Amino acid sequence: MTIPPVIVRELRSESRNRTNYWLRVLGAFAVIVVFALITLNDRSSPATLGPKLFTMIHATILIVVYLFVPAMTADCLAHEKREGTLGLLLLTPLTPRGIVAGKSFVHFLRSLTFFLTALPILCLPILLGGVAWVDIYTAFTFELCAILLALSAGLIASSWGKIWGRTLLLAEILSATLAFAFGILLVFLCIAQVPIIGSGMSRSELFKIELWLVAPAVLLSGVAGPTGGWSQFSTLSPGMLHTWCVIVAESFLFCLGIFLLAMLLAARRVARSRQEEPPSIRQLRWQKFFCAPQMFPSFFNYRMRRALNQNPIGWLQQYSWSARLIKWSWCFSIILIETVLLGTIYFQDMRHAQAYLTLFLLVGVALSASGSFRKERETGALELILVSPLRVGEIIWGRLRGIYSQFVFAIVIILSVYFCTGTFFNGAGQSTTGFLILMSNVVTLPVIGLYFSLKIKNIVLAWLSTCFYALLVPLILWLIEILLHLFQGYAANVSALFFVSFFIQIVLAAFMLRRLYTNLDQRTFVLG
């Protein structure tokens, strides 16, 4: 198996990729923010603060790994397929397994460097004290497991598809599934090997808890079940600690196995892609059956024609079945999640769930907005659109309209739940956070995303920049609110903060809109 040429080529290419450097900066920034928020909020002794910080920082790293590593890996093979270079590689003595192994190795290194940037901050809780060796062992092993699983998700998705957006979606879904499966595996290993889990919870008690709810909690807190934490290790007997170490090692072996399996699967797909065949007649027939409107086709055609006449650029966001699928998938997902939440959580506890759901939706809006001109830039259609008599204003408005129309139903549902459950009106300061972020970002996020979609070629970087700018203002204001509360004992006026946040974001979005207009008008943006 010849691997070195692939590794050298990939390393060279990645060293020139400025996204890597920005991602490392962002990764370190996220960890610093978490560190700052906890230390500002918690005035307890270092021995108590240390384990808490350790847990939270590692939970952040796990989330970042499960979210970003698949995104970074999702295009590694798909890109070669799109460019037609995969076929050329296969004409050389390189084997599919060699190609996949080489790429996996480089992306593993890439993920590891991402993790290393957070290492200085990770050392601080250890220096504060209260963190045992078993905590460190568990945390690092789980992070290694997370990297392996996230890489597996990215590799499989990349070998499966060709279009970046689809491979990214598949990679994220696989990553979430594998993370969930890992949580369940941990629970099962604990059930099988540990008689008492966490703070006095017996095996029989654990069986009463619905596993699918426990798994993510186990995963994110790292160890010891829903009520436990890192400090629980100090209470465990030496025998139990040994068992726990064995469980952690077993889970790592499981992840390594999954990773090797994913590599084999990806290599198999790569080998098959040597003979790329057009879609079969049956595939086309199925596509036509499922993806073309079956009911009221004339009404549908009328609506699409109207959209085209109103603004052709807006129509671009609606014409394809995949665009419609994304629109209604968002709507359906939000309905489903809200239904589950309303069915399981009391109204007064909805505020946090709503805030996270809002954040989830906003991340989706940011992704859609920051990738909105990607297809046109890749195919060169943007150049053709820009030499047509369409005005720059029409192009921008068309795109914004397209993005809004894609998310309008999902936003309306979330807003309705906010009002119906009274999470907005119950008076507590933090309860409105989600609503405020939603309101100001619904207006500004598509504009900011659109600006970065033309400014930055790499979609991951464009997306991260959009999220950064969109969340920057609320985050700074939140910090101000906390600082005022801590040092002055002053309870900030939430409405005032909202209006300040909203105003600053509007100004920021207006500035970016102006820049976007100028960039499009003078054609000063990256192509390709």
Next chain:
Amino acid sequence: MNASSPTIIPAATTEAPPLPAVQTIGLTRVYGAMTALNSLNLTINQGDLFGFIGSNGAGKTTTLRILATFLQPSAGTARVLGHDVVKDADAVRHVIGYMPDFFGVYKDMEVTEYLDFFGACYKIPSGKREQTVSDVLELVGLSEKRGALIGALSRGMQQRLGLARVLIHDPKVLLLDEPASGLDPRARIEMMAILQELQRMKKTIIISSHILSELQNLCNRVAIIERGQLIYSGPVQGVRDQMAAGLVYWVTVPGDSSRAIEILQARPEISEVVAVDGQVKVSFKSHDVDPSFLPEVLVQCGIKFTGLWEDELGLEEVFLRVTKGDTQ
């Protein structure tokens, strides 16, 4: 005009020269430290089928992109049918059709959807668009593929679709960047036939191409550009005459040609006679010599010959002579 008003006949009419389709004056484009176009002065008349020739990186695509209003010049001006490409870009966009050297297609769209979309971009009224789409598809020979997905079309068909898109708003000036590149011989011949048909429809066509043998037969005027500078602009025959060192004829003499060479070398009008691959190459001292004496002399001396023709300098040879092959 009111029917009763008197008709005003101009006293003396001096017919104004027709507006050039494209005119560039001192057109310059700089990318950082690199000058892609250096003070290009070019005039293309209406109805011309104009060939734009140059090596890779010579500045052809940059020129076409500026004319298409996609790029702004660093210095100088460019006008299309009298409209400035910077100050009056909107008017220019209505009269030009630009086909870049890539397809720029949405592969998940159907052929008619794609043309319908660009028809809407060019603000063609909804009621008229369907007919226009049918007409352009007919013109480029894609009528049978109107419902097909673009991703399923061959390269040649996608190229034709690109041409159909260019024609959707009936532009007066077509800017075509490598329209026949990557096409098989049949598709290339068909593409050239379409272009000739468009020229008959009084369109001004500017083609940038590397396939010089085709431009030679297709274009009435050419421009040769190298390192962003114009080397030649004018009729195809003009550049041939300029480049040809002297008149050259070829004579096919069956069997031994040494006697024919000896006789022809003795003539004062002839500078050189050499045998090349069984044929005799006769170079005259000047273009002004009447070569009709050649067959007479050969017949008088009893030398049989089976062929006699003038050596015409091809565009490819002209290009090689005038350019040094420098790229930027």
